[in-house]
Amino acid sequence: MFRARIGEAVIALTDGGSYAEFVATDQALALPLPDSLDWIAGAALPEALFTIWFNFVELMRITPGEQALIHGGASGVGVIAIQVLRALGHYVFATAGTSEKRDAARALGCKAVFDYAAPDLAAQILAATAERGVDTILDTSAGAHLANDLAALAPGGRISHLSAGGGKSLDVPLRSLMARRASITGGFLRSTPLPLKRRLAEALRVNVGPLLGVDVRPVIDSVHALARASAAHTHMEASRHIGKIILDVGPLD
Structure with a gap:
């Protein structure tokens, strides 16, 4: 110890x-x-460091060579997550809501950064990954992007949630979940x-x-x-x- x-x-x-x-x-x-x-x-x-390790390593079990998508890439957790995952050898993608934030995330080493409000978000992510999709997704938005997340996941991909949105229920499209053999998880670090x-x-x-x-x-x-x-x-x-x-x-x- x-x-x-x-x-x-x-x-x-x-x-x-x-x-x-x-x-x-x-x-x-x-x-x-x-x-x-x-x-x-x-x-x-x-x-930020504990949150990143808890979600990507402990919960989503990210492995060498896997790719990550971070929603809120310019957030306090996002800017550290991009750097940590890049330093550990992962390709990192992110979303952000303004051009300034997208530029900031890109400057930290993201392979590509997307506007999370884009109607074709999943298609953009798939195109950026040669149609393979991403292996892990860190969602900071209480599931607001779930449909796009599942569509952009690689087979066997995992999604971890940081926010419960005040007790919000998650409406999961089971067909998409099963087609991707996806896993959805999350956890409160404090507890x-x-x-x-x-x-x-x-x-x-x-x-x-x-x-x-x-x-x-x-x-x-x-x-x-x-x-x-x-x-x-x-x-x-x-x-x-x-x-x-x-x-x-x-x-x-």
């Missing part, structure tokens, strides 16, 4: 309550902060048992830790003082941001 040295700079996954100057978390959920990254950059990493979170952390330290600050660098949209957290949420809800929105607690004595 990872044990940080007293005074060592680390970043860590928490179970909430992290809008604060001080937080407590299980020490095994900490990752060393690379010397090349400051605290603002470090704050953008833990939740994941601690032993699994520890295993995710160890996998991140081994497989992704050496990439941080080198092949994987956070994209910071904006930084807000902790006292202005409500303004940060307003900015996030406007959905114009690219990358992570950070709350800064200020200097600590």
Whole structure:
């Protein structure tokens, strides 16, 4: 089990309550902060990294050579996911809602980026993959693109959901599901048992830790003082941001 040295700079996954100057978390959920990254950059990493590994590796079992599609490629999770998967050797595709966001995702290494509102989205994805389709899809939209996702999946493909949409029911076209031999999954990271979170952390330290600050660098949209957290949420809800929105607690004595 990872044990940080007293005074060592680390970043860590928490179970909430992290809008604060001080937080407590299980020490095994900490990752060393690379010397090349400051605290603002470090704050953008833990939740995104655990989310990416949990969904792509633990739930969807992505294997070498498989391709990934990320809905919301310019989001806080998306910008890190693109870089991590690219660094691990996967072709990555993404969707985004504006040309600026699509340009940002493309600049991070996506093979192609699509407008998620395009009526022929699935056809575009299939064309970009030589009609094979993608193997894994990370859906951040509570299933809003499910029909297109299933149509764009490679045989045996998997879809994982980050959002339950406030308890939304998922209307699954079974014929498409069965034709693709597809799997649909998802999970809440916060309620994941601690032993699994520890295993995710160890996998991140081994497989992704050496990439941080080198092949994987956070994209910071904006930084807000902790006292202005409500303004940060307003900015996030406007959905114009690219990358992570950070709350800064200020200097600590």
